[in-house]
Amino acid sequence: MSNYSKKFFTTGEFATLCRTTKETLFHYDRIGILKPNHIGKNKYRYYRLEQFYDYDLINTLKAAGSSLAEIKTYLNNQNTDDFINLLKENKKRLSMERRKLEHMEHLLKNAISLTEKALATPYHTPKIIACEEEYFIATYLNCKRPLSPQEEIEALNNHFTYCEQNQIYNEYPLGAIISMDTLKNNNFYESYYCTKLEKPVKTERLYIKPKGTYLTMLHKGFYDTRNTAYQILFDYMKQHSLMICGNSYEQELISYLAVEETDDLVHQISIQIQ
Incomplete structure (x- = not known):
């Protein structure tokens, strides 16, 4: 059975799926930006496949210049207006960075x-x-x-x-x-x-x-x-x-x-x- 049909993924499996590291997922858990779906009796963190899209959104906003604090604020009140404003701020920052370069x-x-x-x-x-x-x-x-x-x-x-x-x-x-x-x-x-x-x-x-x-x-x-x-x-x-x-x-x-x-x-x- 393919891994992608599994209901839950361990931290290592989910890190592989997201092409990131376990340490990054641990950090995101600590700061409350991407927490595991649940923690098992064995103390392992488990993620659902749907959380890949949450990680991808975080990664996209981070690559565009948003800080993790800004991303967390947005995720706590996710809506299209705030999304557009966040992208506009990132665009402004990227333009300034381009001028500096x-x-x-x-x-x-x-x-x-x-x-x-x-x-x-x-x-x-x-x-x-x-x-x-x-x-x-x-x-x-x-x-x-x-x-x-x-x-x-x-x-x-x-x-x-x-x-x-x-x-x-x-x-x-x-x-x-x-x-x-x-x-x-x-x-x-x-x-x-x-x-x-x-x-x-x-x-x-x-x-x-x-x-x-x-x-x-x-x-x-x-x-x-x-x-x-x-x-x-x-x-x-x-x-x-x-x-x-x-x-x-x-x-x-x-x-x-x-x-x-x-x-x-x-x-x-x-x-x-x-």
Whole structure:
């Protein structure tokens, strides 16, 4: 006689039928989400064939993203309206998870591209390039001097919180913008913290980097050695009769995530010139 014509199944038999484990069924029994039909005199748990459909429903909702607590609540008051609402919530969660995965995929792709660029490009060698318009989320620092460590933490937190609240995922490393006036005064403190975007978005913090000609260079070293990098760029401009006509944009290419020594950090500096 086939097992499926049996009236009752032991825990092991029912686990095989459901393609799960006895431990899972024991757990479901403990939390009251799927209890056996009865417990025999031999203390064995016994399930009916019809309970396979209960298990299948639990498994389907769990795979769709519902927690066991949500499933238990639904099973205690099972109806079509609650079923639709539960599926809608799961659909919303899955959409958010998909966006996170897409963000992570772009993040990894950009990290690979930027790191390979840093490894393939000579350091401290100025180069003139034509740049297309680029887009950033930029947080204005509103400070005419270098930030203190506490101010820097607060500004970074402000920037990251704004991006998170507006569902702007950081697919590029954090960057900085130094204003033209600051550069002309031989100062190199940041005017903005920024995050590069693939395309523009509607937000009051959208910052557009103008299309134009830029003097660019990769600098290797810790952040406090940027003065040396800018001096190389300024000397190059003087030798070639170039003038600053816009801001400087800094982007990290090799971060602390990839190197052990801070002297091995690499970032790109691009100054708009004419």
